[in-house]
Amino acid sequence: MRERGTITRAEVSIQTQLSRSAVSNLVTELIDSGRIVERAGAAKGPGSGSGRPSLVLAPVLPDGVLLAIDFGHNHLRVAAADMAGGIRAERSAELDVDAHAAQAMDRCANLIAWVLADAGVERGAVLAAAAGIPGPLDNGAQRKVRSPTILADWVDLSPAVELERRIGHPVAIDNDANLGALGELHYGAGRDAGDFIYVKASHGIGASIVLNGQPYRGASGIAGEIGHTQIPGGAQWCRCGNRGCLETAVSIEIVRAELHRLRPALVDPAVAAEDPVARRILTEAGRTIGRVVADLCNCLNPAAVILGGDLGEYGAAVVDGLRDSIDRYAQPAVSETVTVRPAANGRRAELLGAIALAAQHATYHL
Ligand SMILES: [Zn+2]
CATH class of the missing domain: 3.30.420.40 (ATPase, nucleotide binding domain)
Known part of the structure; x- marks a missing residue:
């Protein structure tokens, strides 16, 4: 219930593999103690065979x-x-x-x-x-x-x-x-995906690897630092002391500087994404990030890649580039099943x- 908001008795039975009568006993106990309520869910709509809404269980949320x-x-x-x-x-x-x-x-x-x-x-x-x-x-x-x-x-x-x-x-x-990944998981583009990669592309480039609905942190908490992956042909020094890291090729500052150089009048991301020259810059940035994300997709086989951060604000232009590289460099069986989308909540x-x-x-x- 914490993850979904509401759930039916039948879904609890499937998720927990408890019998319906065992679920019924536990639900009664939780209702009697005032921790959950049972109420009518959303109607299923025309064509579903039944106009009557099913009952759902919901937590009693505290005030505050x-x-x-x-x-x-x-x-x-x-x-x-x-x-x-x-x-x-x-x-x-x-x-x-x-x-x-x-x-x-x-x-x-x-x-x-x-x-x-x-x-x-x-x-x-x-x-x-x-x-x-x-x-x-x-x-x-x-x-x-x-x-x-x-x-x-x-x-x-x-x-x-x-x-x-x-x-x-x-x-x-x-x-x-x-x-950012939790925000998309609960209130955005990750709601239907238990396994996904959230890429935050702003000043730096970081990722959250969500496995089974939980961010994976790694042995010491550093998992997801994809900004320091070496990219083919990269030679510039990075703030981490290595050369050719992804962050030396793409960041919001680098993309904005390039947009400003070639299209100084385009300030609003929504307008920039419609301009053919700006689109090329944005799609190329997406392709460069996608080269690194494609390898992660091969390792993890996620259901979705969600692009957030300042670069995510440019929407489809950057997402298309990410998609290109994943299609080009990830295994076909992996790229066929992964969806690539901008974060629904943007910078929030x-x-x-x-x-x-x-x-x-x-x-x-x-
Ligand atoms: Zn680096």
């Missing part, structure tokens, strides 16, 4: 708000949402998050105070909080930032500890790509993922 925090390299977004994911209030700020960790977290605490005031709720009404950090975190209990090449001023900091100290509430933490996927993560933490305590 979830706090969602999205740290980008150059921005900070904070939202207060209800348990069903509806946003009650939201604020954002532009700031150099990478270079000023303490300042970014102070600012975050301020925005949270404003957002709670906007939503008209007291601090005591906060059920859970979650935040996304734009860099890899380790798997230790404190989830510390470990990469000196990505967030130099944040190294050895525990954002969870720092934020809890400032806002007085525990904060669940994950990296931005994993939260990470914020929505933070809401989903906070909701999971709030539900654990029901």
